[in-house]
Structures are given as structure tokens and as C-alpha cells.
Amino acid sequence: MKKIIILFLFVAFGSLNAMAEPISNHAQRTLIVYFSQPEEVKLEGVDGVSGASILQKNNQILGSTQYLAQVIQRHTGGELFRIETVIAYPTQHEPLLRYAEQELRDNRHPELKAKIDNLADYDRIFIGYSIWWYKMPMPVYSFLQQHDLSGKILIPFTSHGGSRFSDSLREIKRLQPDAQLITQGLAISREDVADESTVTRVSDWLNQLANVQQ
């Protein structure tokens, strides 16, 4: 009988714990990691213009993915981390295309400037990047290989030139099999990033995510 009572208490507390979990979700410690390589494109000086992978917003020139990361940061209160490489990428469009193609062909994973040491402080990690040649940019591969994101909730977002997430979700799953990958990521065309509606789209998406996770 005693055993049964103990078992019962176990189950009861266990389910209480499970019920309490969504509440703790609100206090999830959030990190927003992104890789953004703005290209040198002439923007016409008016606000809210976007070019190849760059945009002008409130008189600031930002990478498209960088801008998305900032909007997500404002909504979630998370911390930002920019993936940067030791050797800088070309800033002109065609040279960048060629450089990325060669890097892909050689399967080179570029060295990163910095590593995140306090990963234990975060439960939820947004990861943003553009798509280069139907793949994640190589620096994102470097990042995923150098960090162990097991047990974390991974949420992808991209400002793309048409290919949306391409094969990147599959690749993230392959590189971080023990992370919980959210497949309803945010994919916004780089043409639309500068639109006013982007901010609403981001907050709608974040609300949807909160519903999915609960």
C-alpha cells in the first residue's frame, strides 16, 4: 500500500511539474545568434529600402538578417550574438557569390572570431542566416560544429533571395541532433524585409511559436 501511495505521489508531482513547465517558458532565457553579410548596394536614401542583402531603416544601414535579429531581440528581450569570421567576406555581390561558391566547393569552414562560453545561460536560441547557394553560409556550419546545443530549443529565421530555408533545416538537424529544432521558422524575402509589416509579421510569428511550445 505504501508503495502505491508513493507511486501515486510520484505521478501526481510529475504531472504538476509538467503542468508548470509552460509557465516557466515565459521566463526562457533567450539568445539570438545570426550571421549577416551586408552587400554594398546603393540605396536611394529614402527610408525602408532593401537591396541584395542590405536595408536602410531609420537612417541606419543594416544587413537584412541583422535587422530581423534586432526586431526579434526587441520582442523577446534576448541577447544578440553576431557570428563573425576572422577573414572578412567580399562586400560586392558577384565577388561574394563566387567566393561563397569556392568555399562551398572546397568545403571550407571558416574560423570564427568568437565563441559563446555561457551557453548554459540560455534555453532558447534563435539562429538567423541568409541562404548561399541553397545552403547555410559556411560560418553557420562552423558555429554549429563548435557549439553543443543539446537540449536547447532552436528557432531558425532567414532573409532569403527566393530559396526560403532550402536544405538548412535538415543540416541543422544533422549537426545538432539533440537540440529541439522548431521547423516553423521565419522566412522573409529580402525584398520585403524593409516593409513596415515586417515588425508585425515577426511578432505574429513569435506569438504563434509561444502557442506551439505550450
Add this chain to the structure above:
Amino acid sequence: MRKKYQCQVMLDVVMVSILLSLMGFHLWSEYVHEWLGAVFFLMVVLHVSWNIHWIQALFQGEYSTFRILQLSINVLLMLLFLSAAISGIMLSRHILPNFIMHNSSDLVRKIHMTSIHWGLVVIALHLGVHWKMLANFFCKIWHISPDSVLVRRILPALLGMVSGYGLYAFIHRGILPYLLLQVDFAFFDFEESKLLVYWDFFAIMMFGAYLTRYLIWLTIFRPQ
């Protein structure tokens, strides 16, 4: 029936299956995509050389509306095919990586995407123009009477349904923006099933072919 004609139709069936594999760039690796492209190129050469009599007869006889239509579709298809092949060679990263012509700029990529999508449409028209010929062939080898209920009622109903789905797939997959040079980078859904990709593009082709066949019958053959 002549053995050669049977081989020709078999080749055409293989060509369609390779074409569908090529449309799904993401189904197989990029390496396989390039080799399939090369194999498809050789098959087109074979297809044309087996039909060389058609080219030899170009300057003989009179030109009916149907023959003019057939000729323009074939010429257009040839041009699209050449532009797809040349841009494909320029983009090649595995078979001809250091080729003198190698160029992976936005323009070449756009030319490749546009010409293969128009190519798909025009191949469907090409199929539609030869529909009757192929239908007769399949009736013969499977011993089906052209006047049977199967050919007169059931098959058209079935093809109508496939075509309807093809139109849906055409819209759903957003093929039109590719035709209008509006796409910078193609979208491939790596999560969807291979079978669905094959089926969708097959249905899109069937839609184009069957519609062509129907319109030809409506405008050219029926009034006579």
C-alpha cells in the same frame, strides 16, 4: 510494328523520367543533377537523330496550320534546350568545375531557371502535338480498340482529373514567376517527399499536353 519505333517510344519514356528528376534539383545531389543533365543531353541528340527524317522532310510538301504549329514548337524547344544546356555547362560545379566558360553569376542562373521552366512548358506542348501518334501506338501495343469505352470515356476523364491537378500544382508551386524571370534563387522544399515532386511535375506536363491536344482538336481538326 517496327522495332525502331518501339525503341523510340521507350527512349521518350526514359527521357520524361529523367526530365522529372532534373526538375527536382534537390531530390538527388547536385552531382547527380549534373550527370543526369548530361545524360539527358545525349538522349536529346539520340531522339533528334532517330527522327532525322522529320528534318529531311522539312522542305518538302505543303504547310498546313498543324504542320506550322508543330515546326514552331520544335524550333522553340530546340532553342530553349540549347540555352538550358549552355547555361547548365556554365554553372557546372562537378563535371566541368574549371571550365573556361564557368560563370555562376545571377544572370546565368536566371537564364538556366527560366529556360528549363519554359522548356517544361514547351515539352508539354511538343507532347500534345504528338499525342494522337502516341495514343495510337499505345492502343496498338496494348491491343485496345480506339473506339472502346476505355479510350472514349474512362481515359479522358482520368486525364482530365490529372490535368486539373496539374493546373493546381502549377499554381501551388509558383511556376509562373519562373517563366516571367522574377525568381533570383529557386525554392526547393527539402522536407517534401520525392514522389510528390515527380507526381506534381508529371501532372503539370500532362496538363500542358492534354490542353494542347484538346485545343488542336478544337481549332484545327474539328472544323474540317
